Amino acid sequence: MVARRYIDVFETYDRFAEGRRIPEKDWDYVIVPENAKMMKERYDLHFGSNIIPDDPDLIDRLFLAGVDMLLSTGIYNSDLGMVLDLDEDELYEGLKMAPKKLKLGRGKDRVTCKARRGNTLRKPIIQGGPTGAPVSEGIFTSMIQSYAQEPTVDTIVSGVLNTVDGHPATTNTPWEIRATHAEIRYVREATRKAGRPGMCI
Amino acid sequence: MLAGWTTVGDMIMIEQMPIFGGYTGGVEETAICDVATTLGSFACFAGNFHLDGPIHIRWGVTTAKETLQVAAYAAAAIDQNTDLLLANQYYPMAGPCTEMCLLETAAQAIVDTASGRELLSGSAAAKGVVQDKTTGMEARIMGDASVATCGMKIEDVNEILNKLVPSYEANFTNAPAGKTFQECYDVKTVKPTQEYLDVYDKAVQSLRDFGLDIKH
Numbered sequence: 001m002v003a004r005r006y007i008d009v010f011e012t013y014d015r016f017a018e019g020r021r022i023p024e025k026d027w028d029y030v031i032v033p034e035n036a037k038m039m040k041e042r043y044d045l046h047f048g049s050n051i052i053p054d055d056p057d058l059i060d061r062l063f064l065a066g067v068d069m070l071l072s073t074g075i076y077n078s079d080l081g082m083v084l085d086l087d088e089d090e091l092y093e094g095l096k097m098a099p100k101k102l103k104l105g106r107g108k109d110r111v112t113c114k115a116r117r118g119n120t121l122r123k124p125i126i127q128g129g130p131t132g133a134p135v136s137e138g139i140f141t142s143m144i145q146s147y148a149q150e151p152t153v154d155t156i157v158s159g160v161l162n163t164v165d166g167h168p169a170t171t172n173t174p175w176e177i178r179a180t181h182a183e184i185r186y187v188r189e190a191t192r193k194a195g196r197p198g199m200c201i
Numbered sequence: 202m203l204a205g206w207t208t209v210g211d212m213i214m215i216e217q218m219p220i221f222g223g224y225t226g227g228v229e230e231t232a233i234c235d236v237a238t239t240l241g242s243f244a245c246f247a248g249n250f251h252l253d254g255p256i257h258i259r260w261g262v263t264t265a266k267e268t269l270q271v272a273a274y275a276a277a278a279i280d281q282n283t284d285l286l287l288a289n290q291y292y293p294m295a296g297p298c299t300e301m302c303l304l305e306t307a308a309q310a311i312v313d314t315a316s317g318r319e320l321l322s323g324s325a326a327a328k329g330v331v332q333d334k335t336t337g338m339e340a341r342i343m344g345d346a347s348v349a350t351c352g353m354k355i356e357d358v359n360e361i362l363n364k365l366v367p368s369y370e371a372n373f374t375n376a377p378a379g380k381t382f383q384e385c386y387d388v389k390t391v392k393p394t395q396e397y398l399d400v401y402d403k404a405v406q407s408l409r410d411f412g413l414d415i416k417h
Binding site: 117 | 224273327336347386
């Protein structure tokens, strides 16, 4: 059946709300493990010892197994306790909506993230940063600068401020918002100090 | 929040970290679920790029052989069949200013680059849980190892990984804690210490000995 169109986030919410109700423990302990095992057998998947695959047929079978897993199992919303189902045409219409390249950053510091297709000569985008690790307020800017000043680093991923103005940045309090704004200020300051003010953060 | 961001045209990154050894079981089952959830992030949640991060249930790292294998297979499967933009994130076991931390980070950069990923995001040394134990030097090895890997034959890459990964995995039970940013850099000038530069040189030499033509 041809899809009417891709599923946007609003329809996704509705699909969850009107979906199948399943207890979380059934999803975690029964449905996902059993279906994944079934897909492994159905698509005859055995990786062997090499870390990176070089058998195109095995790689394709894994892709089909992933598609089958998604379509036959659905996606679970643990807040609602409901499962969303989508069909194959909706899946591929959604994939068509995804960008094939993204422009990241501004001015001379802008880089393009573009589909590579295998191990091409073009290097991936290098996003440097603490990747969510906790960082003290007093050194936040210097630490981020240590990433921004690396020539191979193209964009920045931030860390997490433990305090803001000396106050704990506790989750679900107003201080969390203040800490988030401070993080952005510090990261911008760090990229400016590194001479790369337009870096994507 | 997602509805607001998509409505105003923000760029959407969907993050998901499948757990090897958890509900999904072994490497093949975890990779199947990784492919499924990655595709779902684009099809149902308006993702523009996807940030992966297969993590090991026993070690809490992304640099173990099994989690590298899950990441590589999932990326290769999606890369071979779509033009979706794929990223991966880094959680090595060892802390900064140790050769082990740099080798772990390099191993994952080699895997992510060779399996066709578009963006490498890291690195959260010391598993990303210890305050101030991350520095720009780990991103330097991530970039240098990635550049050295670009264009290599997969067979040759696997040969390097088959020597490199066991060289640090043996130390997972007693990994070096490493040093804080304040101990690795002059915080005012933001220059790395000579000690860390020497450790970096040693790690690069080890990577060359394993067969990677890395320059710096």
